[in-house]
Amino acid sequence: MKYHKASLMLLLSVLFLTNCGKKATINDAEILHANEEELTKVIIYDVFTPPVASRIYGYANLASYEAMRYADPTYSSLITQIKGFDAPPVPEKGKIYNFTLAATKAFFVVAHKITFSVDTLQDYEDKIYPMFKQTMDDSTYARSIAFGEKIGKLIIKRAMVDNYPQTRGKPKYLGNNGHAMWRPTPPDYFDGVEYCWGTMEPFVINSSKQFPLPPPPAYSADTNSAFVKQVQQVYRLNKSLTNEQKIIARFWDDNPFVVQHSGHMMFADKKITPGGHWIGITSIACKQTHANVVKVAQAYALTSIALFDSFICGWEAKYEYSYIRPVSQINETIDREWLPMLQTPPFPEYPAGHADISAASSTVLTYLFGDNFKFLDTTEMRYIGLQRHFDSFNKAADETAISRNYGGIHFLNSVQKGTFQGHEIGNFIIQKLKLKN
Structure with a gap:
C-alpha cells in the first residue's frame, strides 16, 4: 500500500513546482486528486464494503470541501444544510490561510478516524505537509493546519452518531x-x-x-x-x-x-x-x-x-x-x-x-x-x-x-x-x- 519512494517523488514533482531561487508553488487541484487516490487505495486495501466505502468518501470529502470553499466566497457551505452538523468554524478576518492545506488536513483528520490503515495515510501526509511548508511562512502554515483540524473534528462529531458505530457487532443476517x-x-x-x-x-x-x-x-x-x-x-x-x-x-x-x-x-x-x-x-x-x-x-x-x-x-x-x-x-x-x-x-x-x-x-x-x-x-x-x-x-x-x-x-x-x-x-x-x- 505504501508508495514506492520513486513513485512518491514523481507524484510530488507533479503537485509541487519549484523555480530556481524561488519558493515552491502548489498545484492545488492535483493535491485534492492525489488525496482522493490515497484514500481509495486504503479503502481497497482495508476491504471496506461498498456502503461503508461511501460513508468514508462522504465524510472525508465534506471535510475537504468545507475548508476549501473559503477560497471562493461564491460557494455555499454544505454542512449547514445537512442535519446533525454543528456550525462550521470561520477563518479569522485579516489573516492569511492556505485553504488547500486546510482542506488536506481536514480530509485526513476524518480519514484517520474512519479507516484502518492509518500508517499508510500518515506516510503520505509526512511527505505532503513539509512540501506545503516550503510555500508559506510558519504562521500561515500553522493557522491553516489548525483550521483544517477544527473542520475535520466537527465532521467526525457527526459521524460518531450517524448510527454506523451504533450498529457494529449486530448478529449475522442469513x-x-x-x-x-x-x-x-x-x-x-x-x-x-x-x-x-x-x-x-x-x-x-x-x-x-x-x-x-x-x-x-x-x-x-x-x-x-x-x-x-x-x-x-x-x-x-x-x-x-x-x-x-x-x-x-x-x-x-x-x-x-x-x-x-x-x-x-x-x-x-x-x-x-x-x-x-x-x-x-x-x-x-x-x-x-x-x-x-x-x-x-x-x-x-x-x-x-x-x-x-x-x-x-x-x-x-x-x-x-x-x-x-x-x-x-x-x-x-x-x-x-x-x-x-x-x-x-x-x-x-x-x-x-x-x-x-x-x-x-x-x-x-x-x-x-x-x-x-x-x-x-x-x-x-x-x-x-x-x-x-x-x-x-x-x-x-x-x-x-x-x-x-x-x-x-x-x-x-x-x-x-x-x-x-x-x-x-x-x-x-x-x-x-x-x-x-
Missing part, C-alpha cells in the same frame, strides 16, 4: 429458505452485508424510505409468471453472452472482494468499490474540464453525498424485501451447477445497488458538468486493464445497470428500479442544496 427469499449465495455463502444500512442518518434525503419502490415480482411456479420469466431471462442470457457483454459486465463488476478458488486453495482479489469507480469518474471530469480547486472539492463532495444517500435508500429496500438472487433460484429450479459470470455479492437482490448509486452519481455529475459530456473512463485500467468511452454520465450509468444483468447477478427489474430510484435521489439532492451564494 436470510431464509422461503420462496423468493434471499439466502447466502455460492460459492462462499457469506452472510448478508450491512443489513442495518437503511438506518444510517443520511446527508440530504429525509429518510431511507423517502423514495419507496414497488415490491419485486412475487414468487410463482407458473411458467407464464413474471417471476419465472425473469429467472429464465438471466439464465438464457448468460448462456449466450457476446464478447462485448462480457467486457461490459467485467468493466463494471467493482466487487471489492472476489474470492477465487483453485482446487483446495482460496485467494481474494481486491478491487475498487462501485462508489470508488464513480469517484474516479468525478476525477476524470474535473481534470478534463480543468476545474478550479474549489469546484474539484465540490464535485467530490456532491458525488459522495449522492453515493451515501443512494446506498442508504437502496439497502433499506434490499433488506425490506430480502429478495432472492438469480443464482439461488436457478440452482434450485433450473440448473444445479450454474454460476453467473460475476460472483454474486453477499446481500439481497432488489434493487440493484450499483444501478442505484450510478444513477444518483450520474445525475449530480450531469448537473455539474453538463449533459452529453464525453469522456474516456480509465478508472479500471490499473485494476483490470480496461477502459471505455461514454457520451454522457447517464449513458455510463445505464451501462452500469445492464452490466449487472449481463453478469448474471441481477434480474432486469432490479436494475430498472434501482436506476429509477437513483435518479430520484440525485435530482432531490440537486434541488434541495444551495450550491452557490
